[in-house]
Amino acid sequence: MKKSSDGFLIGRVKSFRYAFKGAFFLITTEHSVITQSLLAVILIISGFLFHITKTEWLFQVLVIGLVLSIEGLNTAVEKLCDFIHSDYHKHIGFIKDIAAGAVTFAALTAVVVILIIYSPYIYEKVI
Numbered sequence: 001m002k003k004s005s006d007g008f009l010i011g012r013v014k015s016f017r018y019a020f021k022g023a024f025f026l027i028t029t030e031h032s033v034i035t036q037s038l039l040a041v042i043l044i045i046s047g048f049l050f051h052i053t054k055t056e057w058l059f060q061v062l063v064i065g066l067v068l069s070i071e072g073l074n075t076a077v078e079k080l081c082d083f084i085h086s087d088y089h090k091h092i093g094f095i096k097d098i099a100a101g102a103v104t105f106a107a108l109t110a111v112v113v114i115l116i117i118y119s120p121y122i123y124e125k126v127i
């Protein structure tokens with residue numbers, strides 16, 4: 001934990017360490033994040049295979065980051081809900097549904113962007 005006596009630099013270093021610990025936790029334990037990370041790896045490999053342009057790489061990297069970030073926040077909301085109220089409660093269900101809805105927006109955005117990037121390459125290969 002950060003202490004009030006920690007200076008600016010030590011405070012920043014500790015914050016980064018906790019943040020990377022959280023990212024490592026998400027990537028190694030959360031099934032939804034593991035699945036999305038694997039999809040991200042497939043997309044990165046596809047990017048090299050299809051020689052996508054620099055702009056397409058930028059959009060691809062952005063949507064991968066968007067989905068993983070929102071999924072991470074959704075996991076945090078789920079953990080918080082389970083911590084404050086582990087039993088069934090309709091408000092908890094509603095809060096979790098809303099957090100999952102945010103992931104849906106990010107995922108749909110990613111699907112549209114990925115289709116726009118890859119459909120011309122796939123079309124070119126098929127025709």
Ligand SMILES: Nc1ncnc2c1ncn2[C@@H]1O[C@H](COP(=O)(O)OP(=O)(O)OP(=O)(O)O)[C@@H](O)[C@H]1O
Pocket residue numbers: 031032075078085086087088089090092093094096097100
């Ligand atoms: N304590 C609860 N009370 C009421 N409804 C709940 C509760 N916990 C979960 N739910 C309902 O079940 C759904 C799934 O919740 P859960 O915590 O299992 O998330 P998940 O999306 O399945 O998890 P993951 O992101 O790990 O796949 C919620 O969106 C909500 O509708």
